[in-house]
Amino acid sequence: xxxxxxxxxxxxxxxxxxxxxxxxxxxxxxxxxxxxxxxxxxxxxxxxxxxxxxxxxxxxxxxxxxxxxxxxxxxxxxxxxxxxxxxxxxxxxxxxxxxxxxxxxxxxxxxxxxxxxxxxxxxxxxxxxxxxxxxxxxxxxxxxxxxxxxxxxxxxxxxxxxxxxxxxxxxxxxxxxxxxxxxxxxxxxxxxxxxxxxxxxxxxxxxxxxxxxxxxxxxxxxxxxxxxxxxxxxxxxxxxxxxxxxxxxxxxxxxxxxxxxxxxxxxxxxxxxxxxxxxxxxxxxxxxxxxxxxxxxxxxxxxxxxxxxxxxxxxxxxxxxxxxxxxxxxxxxxxxxxxxxxxxxxxxxxxxxxxxxxxxxxxxxxxxxxxxxxxxxxxxxxxxxxxxxxxxxxxxxxxxxxxxxxxxxxxxxxxxxxxxxxxxxxxxxxxxxxxxxxxxxxxxxxxxxxxxxxxxxxxxxxxxxxxxxxxxxxxxxxxxxxxxxxxxxxxxxxxxxxxxxxxxxxxxxxxxxxxxxxxxxxxxxxxxxxxxxxxxxxxxxxxxxxxxxxxxxxxxxxxxxxxxxxxxx
Numbered sequence: 001x002x003x004x005x006x007x008x009x010x011x012x013x014x015x016x017x018x019x020x021x022x023x024x025x026x027x028x029x030x031x032x033x034x035x036x037x038x039x040x041x042x043x044x045x046x047x048x049x050x051x052x053x054x055x056x057x058x059x060x061x062x063x064x065x066x067x068x069x070x071x072x073x074x075x076x077x078x079x080x081x082x083x084x085x086x087x088x089x090x091x092x093x094x095x096x097x098x099x100x101x102x103x104x105x106x107x108x109x110x111x112x113x114x115x116x117x118x119x120x121x122x123x124x125x126x127x128x129x130x131x132x133x134x135x136x137x138x139x140x141x142x143x144x145x146x147x148x149x150x151x152x153x154x155x156x157x158x159x160x161x162x163x164x165x166x167x168x169x170x171x172x173x174x175x176x177x178x179x180x181x182x183x184x185x186x187x188x189x190x191x192x193x194x195x196x197x198x199x200x201x202x203x204x205x206x207x208x209x210x211x212x213x214x215x216x217x218x219x220x221x222x223x224x225x226x227x228x229x230x231x232x233x234x235x236x237x238x239x240x241x242x243x244x245x246x247x248x249x250x251x252x253x254x255x256x257x258x259x260x261x262x263x264x265x266x267x268x269x270x271x272x273x274x275x276x277x278x279x280x281x282x283x284x285x286x287x288x289x290x291x292x293x294x295x296x297x298x299x300x301x302x303x304x305x306x307x308x309x310x311x312x313x314x315x316x317x318x319x320x321x322x323x324x325x326x327x328x329x330x331x332x333x334x335x336x337x338x339x340x341x342x343x344x345x346x347x348x349x350x351x352x353x354x355x356x357x358x359x360x361x362x363x364x365x366x367x368x369x370x371x372x373x374x375x376x377x378x379x380x381x382x383x384x385x386x387x388x389x390x391x392x393x394x395x396x397x398x399x400x401x402x403x404x405x406x407x408x409x410x411x412x413x414x415x416x417x418x419x420x421x422x423x424x425x426x427x428x429x430x431x432x433x434x435x436x437x438x439x440x441x442x443x444x445x446x447x448x449x450x451x452x453x454x455x456x457x458x459x460x461x462x463x464x465x466x467x468x469x470x471x472x473x474x475x476x477x478x479x480x481x482x483x484x485x486x487x488x489x490x491x492x493x494x495x496x497x498x499x500x501x502x503x504x505x506x507x508x509x510x511x512x513x514x515x516x517x518x519x520x521x522x523x524x525x526x527x528x529x530x531x532x533x534x535x536x537x538x539x540x541x542x543x544x545x546x547x548x549x550x551x552x553x554x555x556x557x558x559x560x561x562x563x564x565x566x567x568x569x
Contacts, residue, residue, distance in 0.1 A: 002107075003094045004494040007072045011041055011085055014073065018066035020052065031082075032495075036488050039077070039084030046081060056081035092478035092490040099493060099549040100476045104556055107497045111504075112153030118327060119145045121335035122159035122254060126241035127171045127194045130248050131382035132439055133368045139428045139562065140365055141335040142254055143509035146560040151504045156327050159256050160319060161245070163238050164263040165312070167198060169219035171237070172230050174201035177214075190240045219309055223266060248385060252421075253562055260322065262315055269310060269318030272354075273303060281353060291350050301346040316347050320356060331359040333507070338364045338434075363507050365433035388439075392420035395445050396453075400569070415566050419445070419453050422563045426452030429561055430513040450517050453569075455558060458520040460569040461527070462551040466544065467567075468533055474544035481542055485526040489546060492519045496553050500560075509561060516557045523550050 008030055015025045031042045045063070049056035060078035067076040067083075074088040099106045121141025124134055145157045162168075174197045185193035205211055221230050249256065273289065276282040282289050287306035293299060303314035323329065334344060344362045351360065396419040400412050427444035431437050447453045466474075481490065496515070503511035532543045555565050 002494075002497040003072075003091065003098050004498060007087065007091060007494075008041065010071055010073060011043070014067045014070070014076075015043055015063065015083065018063045019048070023048065032491075033079075033082070033084060036484060036491070038079050038082075040087045040491055041085040042079075043083045043085075044081060045083065049081070089478055089482060091494070092481050092487065093476065095490055095494045096476040096478055096545055096549050099552055100545075103552065104559075106552065107500045107556060108150045108152070109497065109501060110152040111501070112148060112151045114154070115152075115331070116154040116156065116327065116329045117148055118156045118158060118323060118329035118332045119148065119335065120158050120160055120323075120332065121145075122249060122256060123336070124159075124161060124245060125165065125167055126161060126163040126238050126245075127168050128198060128241075129191060129195050129382065130245070130385040132385065132388050133382065135252075135385065135388070135424065136365055136368050136428045136433075136437065137335055137337065138249075138252055138254060139425050140363070140433055140509060142252075142562050143429055143512075143560065144333065144335065144363065144507050145255065146562065147500065147504040147507070147509065147512070150500055150560055156258070156329060157254075157256050158258045158260060158323070159249075160260045161242070161262065162312075163241070163261050164222055164266070166215070166219060168234065168238075169215050169222060170201040170205070171198050172222065172234055173215045173218045174198070174204065175233060175237075176218075176230065178204075184236065190237075191244050194237060194241065216307055216309070220307070223309060225263075251389075258326070260319055265315050265318035265322055266310065268322055269315050272317050272321060273314060276354065281350075291346075291353070293346060293349055296349060298342070298346050298349055301350050313343055313347050313350070317350065317354075320347075320351055320358075320360075324356075324358065329358065331361065333361050333363050335363045335365070337367050339367070363433070366436040368428075368437045368439055383439075388424060388441075389420070391441055392423055392445060393417070395441070396420040396423070399445070399447075403569070411568075415569055418456060418564045418566045419569070422452035422456050422558075424452075425562050426455070426513060429509040430517075432510050433508060452563060455516055455520050455554065456563070456565060457569050458523060459551055459554045459558070459565045460567060462523070462547050462554075463567040465532060465547060466551075469540075469544055472544060473541055474548050475538070475541035476545045476549075477538075478542055478546075480539045481546060483530060485529045486543070486546060489522050489526050489550060492522050493549055493553055496557070512557055512560060516554060516561075519550065519553065519557075523547070 008027055011030065012025050012027065016023055019025070025043060029043060029047070031044060033039050033042045045056040045059045048059055052059065057078070057080050060081050060083050063083050064076045064078040067073070069075060069088070072087050072091040072094070074086045076086075077084055119141060122138055124130060141157070145155050148155045171194060178200060179197065201215075205215065218230050221228050222234055225231060273282055276291075277289070282291055282303060285300070288302055289304040291301040291303065293301055301313055302311055303317075304310055320332075323332065336344060341362060341364055348360045348362075393416060397412065397416040400407075400415050400419065404412065423444040427439060428437065430450060443449075444451060445453060447457050478490065481487065499512060499515040503509060530543065532540070532547060535543055558565055
C-alpha cells in the first residue's frame with residue numbers, strides 16, 4: 001500500500017470517529033482542494049447534510065474541531081462545507097523514501113495478479129500503407145498494454161493482420177489486369193506500388209461496376225488457397241507487406257507477443273460455422289448465412305455472402321476460439337476504432353450465444369483527421385507514416401542543431417529521434433480516445449505547452465541540474481521542504497500511483513499524459529521559486545532528492561506511454 005493510500009485511510013478513520021453514529025465515508029468521496037492553501041485532502045459534507053437535514057458548513061465545523069494532529073495529519077479545518085486536512089512534513093519524507101526504494105516500480109500495483117488479459121491491436125492490412133490514422137491504434141494499444149502490465153496483469157498483446165480481405169483481392173486483380181507483363185517492384189518501391197495499385201483498382205471499379213465479378217472470382221481463389229498465378233502473386237506481395245509491417249512495428253517499439261493472420265483462421269471458421277448451422281444458430285437468408293440478432297436490436301450478423309465468401313465477423317469467430325486455444329485469456333480487449341462498434345457488438349453477442357464464456361471488451365477510439373476531412377486509402381488521400389516520421393525528424397534535427405552547434409552528429413541524432421518519436425506518440429495519446437484528432441506537426445513539436453518535447457525537456461533540465469550539483473549528495477528526507485512549491489510537488493508525486501490505477505481502470509492513456517504535464521508544470525513553478533543549486537547543506541540535499549524523485553516519476557510515466565527520455569536537449 002502506497003503512502004497516499006495509507007493517509008487517506010487514516011483520514012477516513014478520523015472522519016468516521018468524529019462524525020455521527022453510522023457515518024461511513026468512502027475513499028471515492030475524498031477530494032483534492034482546488035487551492036493548495038485550503039489543504040491537501042478534503043471531505044465534502046453535502047451527502048451527510050442531506051441525511052442529517054442540516055447545514056453542511058455547520059457539520060464540517062463540528063467534525064473538524066474533533067480531529068487533531070496525528071501520524072501524517074498535521075491540522076484540520078473547515079472551509080465552508082468541506083473538512084480539509086493538511087499533511088505533516090513527515091508525509092513528504094515517506095513519499096520520497098517510497099520513490100527511492102521502489103525506483104522504476106513506483107506507482108505499479110498487483111491488482112491484476114494472476115489475471116490474464118489479451119490486448120488485440122495493430123490490426124493493419126497487408127497490401128496497404130501504414131498512415132497517420134493507424135498510429136493512434138498502435139500507440140493506444142501499446143500504452144494500454146503497458147498500463148495493464150504496470151498493474152500486475154499477465155498481458156498478451158497480439159495483432160490480427162487482415163491479409164485476405166476484399167482489398168487484397170482488388171490489388172491482386174489489378175496487378176494481373178493492368179501490370180501483367182511488368183517486372184515486380186523492388187526494395188522500398190514495393191509498398192508504394194501496392195498503394196498505387198489499390199487506388200488504381202478502386203478507380204477502375206467505380207468506373208465499371210461489372211468488373212466486381214472478376215474481383216470476386218479472385219477473392220474465392222485466394223480464400224480457397226487454390227494453386228494459381230493469383231495465389232503465387234498473393235504470397236509474394238503478402239511477404240512484402242509483412243516485412244514492411246515488422247519494420248514499422250519494430251521502429252515504433254510495439255511489444256507484440258503473437259501475430260494472427262486472417263488467412264490462417266479460415267479453416268477453423270468454416271468448421272465453427274458448420275456446427276452453428278447444425279445447431280440452428282446460423283440460418284440461410286436469400287442465399288447468405290446469418291445470425292439473427294434482431295431480438296437485441298443488433299440486426300443481422302452476416303457471416304457468409306451469397307457467393308460463399310466469408311465476411312470479417314465470420315473470421316473473427318474463428319479468431320476468438322483460436323486465441324482461446326492458444327492463451328486462455330480471461331479477458332480480451334479489442335482496440336478498434338469507433339466505426340466498428342456495431343460489428344463488434346454483433347460479434348460479442350454471437351459469441352455469447354455460442355457459449356463463449358469470456359469477458360470481451362471493445363476499447364473504442366475516434367479516428368485521426370486531416371484539416372480538410374477524413375482520410376481514405378481507397379482514394380489515396382492519406383498521410384503516410386513515413387511522411388509523418390520524416391517531417392518530425394527533420395524539424396527536430398534542425399531545432400536540436402540550432403540549440404547545440406557544438407554537439408557531435410551522433411548525439412544530435414539520438415536526441416532528434418527521442419524528440420520526434422516522443423512528439424508523435426504524445427500528440428496521439430494526450431487526447432481522450434473518444435475524441436477525434438486533427439494532428440498538427442508544429443504543435444506536436446513545440447517545446448512549450450501540452451506536448452511531448454516539453455515533458456522530455458523537463459526531464460533533461462532536471463538531469464542538467466543534478467549534473468551541475470556535482471558530488472553533492474541527495475537526501476530522501478524532507479525536513480526543510482516546508483515551502484508551498486515543494487509541498488505541491490510532493491503531493492503530485494504522492495498521487496502518481498492513484499493516477500496509474502485510474503488510467504488503467506479506464507484504459508485511458510490521456511489520464512497519465514495529463515498527469516505528467518501537470519507534474520512538469522508544478523516542477524516549473526518550483527524551479528522558478530525555489531533555488532536548488534544555490535541552497536546549502538541539508539536544504540540542498542533534500543531539494544536534490546525531490547527533483548530526483550520528479551525525474552524518476554517522469555521517466556516511469558513516459559516509459560508507460562512508450563517514450564524514451566534523454567539527459568540533454
